[in-house]
Amino acid sequence: MEDFAAASGISRPTVSKYFNDPESVRPSTRQKIEEALERFAYRPNIYAMNQNRRATKNIGIVVPYLADPFFAEIVRVIERRCIDAGFSPSLFSSHGEQQREIDILDNLRSIKPAGVLLAPLGRRSDKAAIEDFCRAVPTVLFDSSIEGMGEAFVGSDNYSFVSQTVEYLSRTGEPPCFFEMQHPANPNANKRRDAYLSMMQRLQLEPHVLRIAGEGWAFEEIGRQGGLKLIAEDAFPTNTVLCSNDRLAIGFLAACYEKGVRVGRTKGCDLRVASHDGHPFSQFTCPALTTSAHDYAMVSEHVVETLFRLIESGGRFEKREETLFPARLIMRDSA
Amino acid sequence: MEDFAAASGISRPTVSKYFNDPESVRPSTRQKIEEALERFAYRPNIYAMNQNRRATKNIGIVVPYLADPFFAEIVRVIERRCIDAGFSPSLFSSHGEQQREIDILDNLRSIKPAGVLLAPLGRRSDKAAIEDFCRAVPTVLFDSSIEGMGEAFVGSDNYSFVSQTVEYLSRTGEPPCFFEMQHPANPNANKRRDAYLSMMQRLQLEPHVLRIAGEGWAFEEIGRQGGLKLIAEDAFPTNTVLCSNDRLAIGFLAACYEKGVRVGRTKGCDLRVASHDGHPFSQFTCPALTTSAHDYAMVSEHVVETLFRLIESGGRFEKREETLFPARLIMRDSA
């Protein structure tokens, strides 16, 4: 910057000021800098910039598993909004591992982020580490909430997801049984099962939960294996299966197809299958998946809006905010 | 670090040395530091660390589109290997936009990465900007190559992909027609079409290329729309369709299912469909997709191996390396 300032005939502090806000210098000065900029292609070092700043423009985004299209999609939208607002988002995936999540949060501290958007692992998170982090850095949680942590939580209302699918399915055919993993990685899974149970009770229907083995993040394969097993055992109490999430459902549908189980809501079909999430691929399954979808746009919009508001408020809210968005039922051919 | 060093009764430079390599200090010293570490939970600032280092441990990973499960998966593996090797990977997605790619490369310079793994946008990349970057930072390209740029390229051999599928399909049934987007974002698409044409010529078969409209990264939807159109027009010269990539195929299969076109290689089927990439979801389509798959493990292994070797060689190879891995044909039910 020293050299560049000399080359443009302006003092370094003024150049520094220019990079913080080009409008804060006199037009003639600005012009001189921008001319030099074209000749020398100098760029300030963003990490050195942030080293000594009161408020950086860094935003950390942390998700549990980036190879999941659900997170990939929501991150894509969030990242774009941050960039448009003049922030520099940094993206991290915990890869489903506790230690990795801890390391990421540790590293995030050193880039002094203005704020962090964190989708925690959930059950596997080190609660103490996250609590510690949230105290030090303005943080908005999303996707899955951890009781009392972060200044705000933005997510989808699991009850809304399940109530819509259960209501719809039981109104238009046999009541659904609930298909889920035995050890779900994500707390949302538990909320969905509970919602299913309470919803069935309200409708005075008998609940059936089909729990399949499997751990980790290979949900499709777990759903497929579970589906094959259930089909082999003919273990369906009703002809309607409600999957905890779309990735399980994708695997389950594959199993049905393999075994010749016809899925759909038309005559001649053996099974209706529905699910939750509005996964980007759910419209390309065979048949297209009836699902209760996240409002991606609203959630991501509100996540960043909340974070920006948090940053402007100096990093603290008086009271922890919790915003849940209702799901939207997308009726397709599978149920 | 000053305070922490004082608290642990060790000098700051020695503490600094410890963090660079815990084994480089005397065991008794190491123990003292680690005891203090537990009491104070101090972490060095990684960006300040890298500020003044000869060689940082940063690695930049840049992909064109992270919401594509193909990239998400390969990045997942690459990231893990980098971490295991003691590096700090930073992940960036160009979102399919030229300006974003340029900005990312600009920012990457300031973290002084030891090396960068870059999957360029391809056709949309600003060649000059990338060339400039590669001259300044040790870079290994992957996925799609740009003539002469970077110290090395690691990818899959598109000819190998297509020759295997074409050979297999024409040996076991009617010769394939080739299904692709009119304006592919990725240069691999062009290579695949060329490979198809040359392969058909070699086999003395008449080639047919079905080109569908569409631009951008929503390949599934493009494939679906294209499929619906082709089905409506009954525009298939043969009963065998070879898609340029799996995401197109996923959309195409959805269209077939919607329209009651039976896909598979058994009697009673209308169409055989095969494709290329070995997309993580290709085994969950209905029917499961026959595809010529990237050797993900080999490619990602070799990408990082090449980069590590490049870093050890001081950032330059005598001669640009180019490694192409052959594809592996995965025969499933769709063809």
Next chain:
DNA sequence: CCTTAAAATTTACGCGCGTAAAAAAATAAT
């Protein structure tokens, strides 16, 4: 016990920038 080599410490400087305070220069208002 002394010698030697290894490890640790002290001292000092630099990375690339932000920022505050005071002085100087340029512009605007009278």
Next chain:
DNA sequence: ATTATTTTTTTACGCGCGTAAATTTTAAGG
């Protein structure tokens, strides 16, 4: 032209750490 105001420059320091050189301490070997 003079004064008031804004902008820029100068000067100086700090961020959190790496690193080199010289010095001192420690452990190992005879």
